[in-house]
Amino acid sequence: MNIEEIRQQFVQAWGVLGTSWGISRSMAQVHALLLLSKNEMSTEEIMEDLKLSRGNVNMVLRELISWNLLYKQTKPGDRKEYFIAEHDIWQIAVRIITERKKREIMPARQTVKVLLANASDANDAEQKHIKQMLGDLNSFIEQMDTLSELLLKAEKNALLKNVLKLMS
Known part of the structure; x- marks a missing residue:
């Protein structure tokens, strides 16, 4: 080819x-x-x-x-x-993660937090289910936010960058 x-x-x-x-x-x-x-x-x-x-x-x-x-x-x-x-792959990754975090993670996090704060503590099974799902989703979004922060810090941290290379 x-x-x-x-x-x-x-x-x-x-x-x-x-x-x-x-x-x-x-x-x-x-x-x-x-x-x-x-x-x-x-x-x-x-x-x-x-x-x-x-x-x-x-x-x-x-x-x-x-x-x-x-x-x-x-x-x-x-x-x-x-x-x-931009031809530096780490810089490309950092910029994409930063942009996706700004456009997707942060708005989702804000929306779920507001909905969770407004969810009723009633004993109704459906309301409990909704509150549970929103809580689980909130935890997941927070973990994704933490993961994105770790990836953004990896670019600046040579040791973490090397550990990530060893994992591949």
Whole structure:
């Protein structure tokens, strides 16, 4: 398999996986393309490689920049904007964990806490079940929050980083 076939297969696979992770196929494909690109790429180059519309590519690039996964660059004398991906895998993981925590874990945690605080202590079996489930869900979300914090700290802690490498 030549390098172009590998690149194309990775971009397609990353796009499919992205939908499983709750992001658009286009967002995952643009990220994959730039992740495997050593050099920066213009919007036009991305559009051509992935056969995506300008609007779609522009929207995806803004979203990837907001996740801190891409950098925008300009070249002297050139009016085009160029984009390059973060290539440090630990930094990518930290940024994705941070963003997912902000967008998913924290809102879920807040919602469940409010509902749990408002749940009745009545003896009704259904109410007890609801309170139990909310309590279990709250505990699980707190554990996921703790786990995400540990992963974020691992990037800064060489010993923990090495332990994680040994586990793989």
